[in-house]
Amino acid sequence: MIQSLLRSMEILEILKENSHKYSIAELAERTSLPPSTVHRILQTFCDMNYVLRDDSAHTYELGPALISLGRAAASNFRIQNAAAPILRQLSSSTREDTYLIIQSSDKGLVLVKQDGPNHLKVVEEFGYEMDLHCGAIRKVLLAYQSEAYINYYLDTRLDRPEAFPQISRRALELELEQIRRDGVAVTHGEYVHDAAGIGAPVYGPDNKVIASIGLVAPYSRIPNEKHLEKLMEDVKNAAHDLSVMSGSTKF
Structure with missing residues (x-):
């Protein structure tokens, strides 16, 4: 082969x-x-x-099929370069590991990872893939898909024995609705035990979601709700900055 x-x-x-x-x-x-x-x-x-x-x-x-393939690769390369300094700044200000994730088929793929000063020993490196409903940063990508795709995903991806995490269709639907309302996703201990995940959408030139930015922080470094809200705001601001750099006119 x-x-x-x-x-x-x-x-x-x-x-x-x-x-x-x-x-x-x-x-x-x-x-x-x-x-x-x-x-x-x-x-x-x-x-x-x-x-x-x-x-x-x-x-x-x-x-001609190679043109669209090349465009997709070029787009990923551009966003990768643009995201690097934004993730460095986000990691510096939050002191946590930060990520840029894109959709790859029915999974979310780590395109860029920036270790924070308080680096977590988490196996989430460049190229790592997991289901789109796993963790806040990936759920953001799923939440902003078309209704048809979300229904396809709910119909075909949740009942697999290897699906992670195990979650009911209705529970995930409610989470995705909440993400769209808030413009940010937060999960608790879903992917990393005793840690919170936070993710926000990155928009492209056509104002569609092309990636997500986020971080993972252990509960030991989130002393109160106010600190969690500050992390959420930092992630949303980073996603906003990358969206603007990617040509979005949504903001």
Whole structure:
């Protein structure tokens, strides 16, 4: 499987070199693959619009599907760079670990993590994924999805034996409604024992939620409700700043 993937990526790398359109014979020669293998790979890419076939010349070139893929990657890269100083400031002011999380299929993926001065020993590093209903920072992403997607998620993701945390449909619906009303999510001991999670939405140029910013703080460092409210406000302000930097006109 890995070898097949490497062969496929090698063909894409050749096609992106210049504006030249390649025939199967040329690609087979460049990759040292049998023409039949090259043909199968190209057919799969054509079906996905990653590659276009010129029927008159029997040649191939990169397709339009790669444009949207590149845009998505560029967008993530831009928000990653923009988020770094904001997370550093948030970690400095709150003294807690802070995160930027984006949606990846039905999970939330850690795109950036900034350790705070009082670093928690939590296994939540770059690339770590968990269900969208796990923890405040991920629940924010779920709360601002379309009604159709939320219904799909509630119908298909909660009853799985491996779903974490285990929660009823109605309870989660109420939580998501609360998040949308407050513009911030707070969970207690849901993901990290004896700790609170706080998350807020980050908006993009079309004023849709593209990511979430948040932190995890142990109860031992939250002496009272006033301190919790201050952390919530800090997270919301950080999300606001990143939204503005991402081109949102919502505020």
